Amino acid sequence: xxxxxxxxxxxxxxxxxxxxxxxxxxxxxxxxxxVFDIVDxxxxxxxxxxxxxxxxxxxxxxxxxxxxxxxxxxxxLAFERDDIPPRHGNLVGWPDDGSELKARQKAVAVALxxxxxxxxx
Amino acid sequence: MHVLRRPETSQGxxxxxxxxxxxxxxxxxxEIVKAVRGIRGQRYYTAVFELIDLFAETNNDSxxxxxxPRAFARARDLLERLPNGFAVPEIGIDxxxxxxxxxxxxxxxxxxxxxxxxxNLSYAAHLRDGTAHGEIKLRDGFPPALxxxxxxxxxxx
Numbered sequence: 001x002x003x004x005x006x007x008x009x010x011x012x013x014x015x016x017x018x019x020x021x022x023x024x025x026x027x028x029x030x031x032x033x034x035v036f037d038i039v040d041x042x043x044x045x046x047x048x049x050x051x052x053x054x055x056x057x058x059x060x061x062x063x064x065x066x067x068x069x070x071x072x073x074x075x076x077l078a079f080e081r082d083d084i085p086p087r088h089g090n091l092v093g094w095p096d097d098g099s100e101l102k103a104r105q106k107a108v109a110v111a112l113x114x115x116x117x118x119x120x121x
Numbered sequence: 122m123h124v125l126r127r128p129e130t131s132q133g134x135x136x137x138x139x140x141x142x143x144x145x146x147x148x149x150x151x152e153i154v155k156a157v158r159g160i161r162g163q164r165y166y167t168a169v170f171e172l173i174d175l176f177a178e179t180n181n182d183s184x185x186x187x188x189x190p191r192a193f194a195r196a197r198d199l200l201e202r203l204p205n206g207f208a209v210p211e212i213g214i215d216x217x218x219x220x221x222x223x224x225x226x227x228x229x230x231x232x233x234x235x236x237x238x239x240x241n242l243s244y245a246a247h248l249r250d251g252t253a254h255g256e257i258k259l260r261d262g263f264p265p266a267l268x269x270x271x272x273x274x275x276x277x278x
Binding site for chain 1: 212213214215216217223225229230235243252254255256
């Protein structure tokens, strides 16, 4: 069972043909990427969490990328839980300075893409 | 807000049109039009429709950053130079508004390139024989560093 989920609201954030979450979906905004703790949740429960997130956006998620916490940790990221809303947290620890910053962030995102599992609605 | 839509007809040419706040339809910024007209054949149509859908989707989502038309122009430049034998990438938008070009294989190996407004390219690859990343400037021709990672993606040793 997966432990974390990144909800996907844009079709260009995943590849249906190749069944993969695209790196853009994981790249940080303001140094963090919003994800949810889905430990011990069934599929219907995860969808419900996603639908709640979608209310603020005015549309439900098109899918989600699921991964293990170890997947994030293995690429240098950590999950900082804030429970706003419940089960929410952020992936932090992205490269944030130095040369080739965007490329180094992309290297992390690409590695996470290769590990994550795409779940479409 | 500008909402792009697929053109109904255009005398044999495809172009972008938009409906803005006014009811009158008018052409979009020349940069965007130029960004897609240079791509030929199947690559052209694939890229054009992806770009149209992408623009429509992004511009309808207030959570997303507006896309810089210059980034699309630079993405066009890169696509035009794509060597034969490499598939057309999937096109997307990064959180910072750069254009993302992703070449993905079914075995979960991939090459991702982000194209900025000034021709700055950031790439990362997850390949069978390892990983690679770097930043380069789009100048003459297709960047050798990208040729290398795409060759490793599509023709692994």
